[in-house]
Amino acid sequence: MTGMTLENARERRVRTGGVELCVAELGEPGQPTVVLVHGYPDSKEVWAQVAARLADRFHVVLYDVRGHGRSTAPRPLRGGFTLEKLTDDFLAVVDAVSPDRPVHLVGHDWGSVQSWEFATVARTEGRIASFTSMSGPSLDHFGHWINTRLRRPTPRRVGQLLGQGAKSWYVYALHTPVLPELAWRGPLGKVWPRVLERFERVPGDGYPTPSLPTDAAHGAWLYRDNVRSRLRRPRADAYAHAPVQLITPLGDAFLSERLYDELEQWVPRLTRRTLPARHWIPRSRPDQLAAWIGEFVTANESGRTVTAPSGKYADRFGGQLVLVTGAGSGIGRATAYAFAESGARVIAVDRDADGAARTAEMSRLLGAPEAWAETVDVSDEQAMEKLADKVAAAYGVVDVLVNNAGIGLSGSFFDTTPEDWKKVLDVNLWGVIHGCRLFGGQMAERGQGGHIVNTASAAAYQPSKALPAYSTSKAAVLMLSECLRAELAGQGIGVSAICPGFVNTNITSTARFAGVDGAEEKRRQKRTARLYGLRNYPPEKVADAILRAVVRNEAVVPVTPEARGAHLMSRFTPRALRAIARMEPPL
Numbered sequence: 001m002t003g004m005t006l007e008n009a010r011e012r013r014v015r016t017g018g019v020e021l022c023v024a025e026l027g028e029p030g031q032p033t034v035v036l037v038h039g040y041p042d043s044k045e046v047w048a049q050v051a052a053r054l055a056d057r058f059h060v061v062l063y064d065v066r067g068h069g070r071s072t073a074p075r076p077l078r079g080g081f082t083l084e085k086l087t088d089d090f091l092a093v094v095d096a097v098s099p100d101r102p103v104h105l106v107g108h109d110w111g112s113v114q115s116w117e118f119a120t121v122a123r124t125e126g127r128i129a130s131f132t133s134m135s136g137p138s139l140d141h142f143g144h145w146i147n148t149r150l151r152r153p154t155p156r157r158v159g160q161l162l163g164q165g166a167k168s169w170y171v172y173a174l175h176t177p178v179l180p181e182l183a184w185r186g187p188l189g190k191v192w193p194r195v196l197e198r199f200e201r202v203p204g205d206g207y208p209t210p211s212l213p214t215d216a217a218h219g220a221w222l223y224r225d226n227v228r229s230r231l232r233r234p235r236a237d238a239y240a241h242a243p244v245q246l247i248t249p250l251g252d253a254f255l256s257e258r259l260y261d262e263l264e265q266w267v268p269r270l271t272r273r274t275l276p277a278r279h280w281i282p283r284s285r286p287d288q289l290a291a292w293i294g295e296f297v298t299a300n301e302s303g304r305t306v307t308a309p310s311g312k313y314a315d316r317f318g319g320q321l322v323l324v325t326g327a328g329s330g331i332g333r334a335t336a337y338a339f340a341e342s343g344a345r346v347i348a349v350d351r352d353a354d355g356a357a358r359t360a361e362m363s364r365l366l367g368a369p370e371a372w373a374e375t376v377d378v379s380d381e382q383a384m385e386k387l388a389d390k391v392a393a394a395y396g397v398v399d400v401l402v403n404n405a406g407i408g409l410s411g412s413f414f415d416t417t418p419e420d421w422k423k424v425l426d427v428n429l430w431g432v433i434h435g436c437r438l439f440g441g442q443m444a445e446r447g448q449g450g451h452i453v454n455t456a457s458a459a460a461y462q463p464s465k466a467l468p469a470y471s472t473s474k475a476a477v478l479m480l481s482e483c484l485r486a487e488l489a490g491q492g493i494g495v496s497a498i499c500p501g502f503v504n505t506n507i508t509s510t511a512r513f514a515g516v517d518g519a520e521e522k523r524r525q526k527r528t529a530r531l532y533g534l535r536n537y538p539p540e541k542v543a544d545a546i547l548r549a550v551v552r553n554e555a556v557v558p559v560t561p562e563a564r565g566a567h568l569m570s571r572f573t574p575r576a577l578r579a580i581a582r583m584e585p586p587l
């Protein structure tokens, strides 16, 4: 960030169609121009955080939509907010700020609804280099979406219609005369800033709403002038003439993600992104938006077609920063690869320097735009602190943290020495505590969401007389994850505990066996490795479960059939599980 804020933006006024628009500019005019269009009931200030993050690389332009902020309103209001007039405004702004080069358009909410019009009508062709849309569909596409479902109503389609219908209550409300105006000038206008602060928070964003009741009352005409008529008669040729990046917040109370199911038919060059957030992402997720917008603009400027990474969850993890501990082998390595395939930037952490380096190298080949290796012992508090400082300074705040490094230890309770206990707890529990405290702390401080995954084990809920220390460490990780999940829930940070059963990795050949001599330990390691090999559950499947757990924000995830079985037994027939615990272990 450059410290550029809307307060020190250059301002000009652009006259068009009987109104005067307030236009603000940040950054070098020689750079590619990014035009940010705000929604309802907002003013250009909703973009303040995003604009500040883009201004060091781009010429950033924002304007108050007619009737909003410091732009004047048309007279009369009725008929003054048609999509046609809004397109005139956009072209007037573009003529003023970037007469010779097409601009990169970004719209949120109603800003996106109108931008869809700009990106699909003939008279703007050649003026738009790319369009990033968030939380505002094209009314034409929406109209066709409704019509398809009404014409051929399968149960699923009717469900989708009802789902979106329920989310659209405010659209009907805004079509009523006078009531919205009264509400905004009265109680709604008063509580609105507090509602936003409560649910769409971002630290340090003052979010001025200079003239909210008037803006909101004017903006009601955006709906009245356009929605009903356009939904009834959607244009048949509403094809986008620029590449489109669609960013969908999955927790949007106003728009169902299903709305965009058939978007490819209207948009030949579509890149999809999703993120777990509510409606006002320009306020609540500025880092992620600036990164995605920056990447999309830069790619289109250089004439590159933006091809989405091949991974299953590329829409979600593309460009995100993911740190995995124990990434030099087994589950950690497979997890790093899965994130890499989804286009994430990967930090592979392991105490085994070679292992971590190989994982980072392979991650780049698999699709990670950037990947780094860091050699650290996760049980070493100071080393972890140093790593956290370095990561924050060099790579940024981690979006997904996977505390996975762990060691095995087998042996009865009385064979397990205090040193054995210390070692296993230091790595398996304290490593997770350090990771959560340091990287989770940075996430919480940033206030823009994130996710923490801790690798526990089925041993966390399945007692055994062979693994008292290991199982205790994993039970602690499971409970730590549950507690932290409760603590971070209000901040948009999810916490998942992964509980695999027997997975075919190196852990069997490095696990310690307490109470036996070296030769016997070797023999048992070999035997366990053979058994795990026969079981042959691949770490890639655990990695897949980890990515899915993040996407779905799952709390506790048993992986492998035996882990799922034991999980069910621990809840419904714990006595049977205890009986199994007393039996001779296979190890």
Ligand SMILES: NC(=O)c1ccc[n+]([C@@H]2O[C@H](COP(=O)([O-])OP(=O)(O)OC[C@H]3O[C@@H](n4cnc5c(N)ncnc54)[C@H](O)[C@@H]3O)[C@@H](O)[C@H]2O)c1
Pocket (backbone or CB within 6 Å): 325, 326, 327, 328, 329, 330, 331, 332, 349, 350, 351, 352, 355, 376, 377, 378, 379, 404, 405, 406, 407, 408, 427, 431, 455, 456, 457, 458, 499, 500, 501, 502, 503, 504, 505, 506, 507, 508, 510, 539
């Ligand atoms: N393999 C299984 O059957 C299984 C089952 C349940 C849970 N788990 C858990 O999954 C996690 C990953 O295990 P895996 O099976 O992939 O084992 P693995 O031995 O193949 O990989 C573990 C990695 O962690 C690293 N590591 C160990 N201690 C470390 C430390 N102090 N600091 C930094 N890195 C360290 C190792 O160098 C290794 O690269 C562990 O927490 C393990 O307890 C494994």
